[in-house]
Amino acid sequence: MKYQWILFDADETLFHFNAFEGLRLMFSRYGIDFSPQDFETYQEVNKPLWVDYQDGVISAKELQHIRFQSWAERLNVTTQAMNSAFLDAMADICTPLPGAKTLLDNLKAHCQLGIITNGFTDLQQIRLERNGLQDHFSALIISEQVGVAKPDRRIFEHAFSEMGQPDKAQILMVGDNPHSDILGGLNAGIDTCWLNPEGLPAPEGIQPHFQVASLNELNTLLFA
Incomplete structure (x- = not known):
């Protein structure tokens, strides 16, 4: 890994x-x-x-x-x-996407996991608890609490602080929105993976390090 x-x-x-x-x-x-x-x-x-x-x-x-x-x-x-x-x-x-639980279960044994979301606070913890995922994540970063939203690099810098300032070369950001998740990760200097189930072209100026069509494909990629 x-x-x-x-x-x-x-x-x-x-x-x-x-x-x-x-x-x-x-x-x-x-x-x-x-x-x-x-x-x-x-x-x-x-x-x-x-x-x-x-x-x-x-x-x-x-x-x-x-x-x-x-x-x-x-x-x-x-x-x-x-x-x-x-x-x-x-x-x-709320239900997890196909492959989410398997992916997170597999990753939990090999690395630390975090969430960076522009979604609102009231939904996040209850959603993790109802799906049995609350113990999978070491960091839960919510834009509403931080005061800035992705793609602003400050929300990523806040996350890195919460994570203990790990080496950026050893951090991957995974998301479905190229304008917030991928551009945000690129601005913050970390690797990115675009979850792109529809096979859309990348927006001009936004080039993810990886693209996958599903979380099952991401699972395969990470453990290759």
């Missing part, structure tokens, strides 16, 4: 993140049938907010507030209550 540390993104790298199904479940608890058209309208607001969050333009709290503002006004509840209800629903439907 070349690496002493392997860092993972969480959403769509280790865990399924089906926002539509989570929102459907959350809104059903408010007595609302959340439609695909409702989801399209939500994403028109939500997607640009995530870009602004990753770029450091807005905070986690601002993202959480703005994305549910119109719905909160209609339902006469706070945006904070809606955001918590959404994260609760996401935890209820």
Whole structure:
């Protein structure tokens, strides 16, 4: 095993993140049938907010507030209550990606594992606990807590501090998002592996060290 540390993104790298199904479940608890058209309208607001969050333009709290503002006004509840209800629903439907548990079980015996996520705090620990993975990770770095998001190199520097400043040549970052996970890892001076199940071309200027189509393929690559 070349690496002493392997860092993972969480959403769509280790865990399924089906926002539509989570929102459907959350809104059903408010007595609302959340439609695909409702989801399209939500994403028109939500997607640009995530870009602004990753770029450091807005905070986690601002993202959480703005994305549910119109719905909160209609339902006469706070945006904070809606955001918590959404994260609760996401935890209820969360499952690991195929091969995740096997990969993490195999790696645990050979190196230390960490998560660096731009996802929000309320979802992370409960998701690990419900899937029996809470003891696999030595570092859990959450952008909401650090105050900066991937690809900002400062969240990686914070992680390296939490990890005891290991040799960067012995750290691998694995993620599905080239703009946050891969660019972030490259900016921080560590090796990167893009989980790219659709076989998309790499964005201009972003060149991962490795590409895999699945976590099973990553398992094979790391133990080759």
